[in-house]
Amino acid sequence: ASDVYKRQLFYCQNQEDILITDITPPPIEPITLEAAKLFLRLDDDAEDTLISDLIQNAREQVETLCRQTLIERPQRVTLTPPFNRVLYLNIAPIKSVTDLTLHLTNGDEEILPSATLKINLRAAPVSIQKQTLGLWSWHSRSDIASVTVDVVAGYGETPDDIPMPLRQAMLLLIGQGYEHRSGKDLPGIPMMVDALVMPYRSLKL
Numbered sequence: 158a159s160d161v162y163k164r165q166l167f168y169c170q171n172q173e174d175i176l177i178t179d180i181t182p183p184p185i186e187p188i189t190l191e192a193a194k195l196f197l198r199l200d201d202d203a204e205d206t207l208i209s210d211l212i213q214n215a216r217e218q219v220e221t222l223c224r225q226t227l228i229e230r231p232q233r234v235t236l237t238p239p240f241n242r243v244l245y246l247n248i249a250p251i252k253s254v255t256d257l258t259l260h261l262t263n264g265d266e267e268i269l270p271s272a273t274l275k276i277n278l279r280a281a282p283v284s285i286q287k288q289t290l291g292l293w294s295w296h297s298r299s300d301i302a303s304v305t306v307d308v309v310a311g312y313g314e315t316p317d318d319i320p321m322p323l324r325q326a327m328l329l330l331i332g333q334g335y336e337h338r339s340g341k342d343l344p345g346i347p348m349m350v351d352a353l354v355m356p357y358r359s360l361k362l
Contacts, residue, residue, distance in 0.1 A: 175247055176235040180307065183228035186212045187316045188327050196328050197335055207338060208331070215330035219323055222346070224359040225249050227319050229311030236304045242296045244285040248310055249359040251283045256307040261300050282359055283308075326353040 186209075193208050194200075216227060224247055226232060234246050246254075254276050259267040277284045285306065287294050295301055312318045329350050337343045 177248055178233045178235070180231035180233050183216075183230050183311075184314075185228060185316070187216055187227045187319045187324055188212050188331065189316065193328070193331050197332060208335070211331045211334040211338075212327070214334060215327040218330055218346070219326050219350075219354060222326075222350070223323070223354040223357045225312075225323075225357055226310035227312060227323060228316075229309065229314050229318075231255070232308055232310050234306045234308060236306070238301060238303075240296045240301070240304065242286055242294065244295070244304065244306070246283045246285070246306060246308065247359060248308070249282065250310060250312060251278060252309045252311070253278070254283070254285065254306060254308050256305075257285065258305045258307075259295060259298075259301050260303045260305065262302045263300070320357065322353040323357060326350045329353075 190205060190209060190212065193212055194205075197208070199208070219225075220227060226248060229252065232248070234248060236244060254271070254274075257269045257271075257274060259269065261267065273288055275286050275288050295304055312320070316324065326349075329347055333344065333347060
C-alpha cells in the first residue's frame with residue numbers, strides 16, 4: 158500500500174468534491190505490528206510485511222468511514238467549485254489551519270494570509286470565511302479552479318491518543334483482511350466496525 162493516499166469525501170450542501178491528501182505520511186500507525194500479531198495469535202515473523210499492509214489498510218478504512226484523522230499529521234484538503242461564503246472542512250479533529258491557497262484557472266496561485274481569515278476550530282466541521290467579505294472572495298469568483306487548505310489533523314502522536322473504539326475497529330478489519338488474505342470473496346465492512354466508528358463520524362454540511 159502507498160504511504161500517501163487520497164480519500165474522496167463529499168459535501169452534502171452543494172455536492173462539491175473534497176480531496177484529502179497526506180502532506181506527510183503518519184510517522185507511526187495506530188496499531189503496532191506487535192499488537193496486531195497478538196490479536197491474530199501469530200508468533201513468527203514470516204508475514205510481517207502482510208500484517209503491516211493490513212494495519213495501514215485498516216487505518217485508511219477507519220479514517221474514511223468516520224472522516225477523521227487518527228495519527229496527527231499535516232494534510233491538505235482540496236475543494237472544488239461551487240463554493241459558499243463559508244468553507245467547511247469535512248475532516249476531524251483539526252488542530253490548526255496553516256495555509257489557504259486559491260488555485261486560479263490561469264495557473265496562478267493566491268495565498269490568503271491567516272490574518273484575513275476567520276477560522277473556527279471549535280465548529281463541527283471546522284469553518285473558514287473571510288474576515289471582511291467582498292466581491293473578490295472565493296464564493297463569487299469564476300476564476301478559481303480549486304482551493305487548498307493545509308491543516309494539522311489527528312488525535313495525537315501516539316496510539317494511546319486515539320479512542321479505543323477506533324483502534325478496536327482497526328483490529329477487526331485487520332482480522333478480516335488476514336482471514337481473507339487470498340483476496341477472494343472479501344466481504345464488506347463488518348457491522349461491528351460500523352457500530353464502533355458511528356459515534357466518531359464527522360458531521361457533513
